[in-house]
Amino acid sequence: MGMFDTFYGEVKCPYCNEIHEFEEQTKSYDCSMSGLLLGDYIDKGNTNYIYDFNLYCEKTNQKFRIGIAIRRGQIVKYLVEDEIKSTDIMELENIEDGIGKRLQYEKVCREANGYPKEELSYELNPLINGYKFIAFDVEWEVVRLYRTNDLFASGYIEYFYEIKSKKHGLRIMRSSDVYGNIEIRTLELANKYKELYFDKEEGE
Numbered sequence: 429m430g431m432f433d434t435f436y437g438e439v440k441c442p443y444c445n446e447i448h449e450f451e452e453q454t455k456s457y458d459c460s461m462s463g464l465l466l467g468d469y470i471d472k473g474n475t476n477y478i479y480d481f482n483l484y485c486e487k488t489n490q491k492f493r494i495g496i497a498i499r500r501g502q503i504v505k506y507l508v509e510d511e512i513k514s515t516d517i518m519e520l521e522n523i524e525d526g527i528g529k530r531l532q533y534e535k536v537c538r539e540a541n542g543y544p545k546e547e548l549s550y551e552l553n554p555l556i557n558g559y560k561f562i563a564f565d566v567e568w569e570v571v572r573l574y575r576t577n578d579l580f581a582s583g584y585i586e587y588f589y590e591i592k593s594k595k596h597g598l599r600i601m602r603s604s605d606v607y608g609n610i611e612i613r614t615l616e617l618a619n620k621y622k623e624l625y626f627d628k629e630e631g632e
C-alpha cells in the first residue's frame with residue numbers, strides 16, 4: 429500500500445529549450461521504492477512499449493508529453509511530444525546496462541555530495557578529530573564532531589561531522605545506522621536543510 433517506483437531523468441523542453449529534470453511516480457512495476465533510470469532493466473525481457481506522462485515546463489508552465497521508451501524491458505530513451513508518435517520502438521537499440529546510475533554516481537563523486545560506495549563502520553563512532561578515511565575515492569579527515577541526534581528518540585544516534593579533503597574542501601558528514609552508511613553533503617545543501625544538520629546549533 430502506498431508504494432511506488434520513480435522514473436528519474438531529464439529532457440529538453442520543447443517550450444524553453446532548456447533541460448528539465450523529471451520525477452514520475454509509477455505503480456506499474458515492483459513498487460519497491462526504486463529509482464528507475466536510463467539503462468535500467470525494469471520489465472520482462474521481450475516487452476517493448478512507450479510509457480508516457482505529462483510534465484510542466486518550469487519556465488512557461490506549459491504542459492508537454494514525455495515518453496519513456498522501453499525496449500526489451502530496458503529504458504533506452506526519453507522522448508518528447510511528437511517523438512512519441514514518430515518513434516518506432518522496435519528500431520531502438522539497447523544501451524549500456526545501468527548507464528543512468530553510473531552517470532549519476534559519477535556526478536555524486538565529482539561533487540562529493542551524496543552517498544559514497546565506500547563504507548565506514550558505524551561502530552567507529554564517535555570518530556576522533558583527525559581520523560582519516562576514504563570516500564568518493566579521496567582521503568578525508570574528520571575536523572570535528574559537532575552534533576549528535578537521537579533519531580526518533582529511539583536510541584539510534586546519528587553523528588554529524590565536519591570533514592575535509594584536499595580535493596573538495598569542507599563537507600558535512602552524517603554517520604547513521606538507520607540510513608545506511610555515511611552521507612556526505614556540501615555546506616550549501618546542509619544550509620538548505622538546516623533541520624537535518626543544524627537544528628541543535630541554531631540560536632544557541
Ligand SMILES: [Zn+2]
Nearest residue numbers: 441444485486
Ligand atoms: Zn521549459
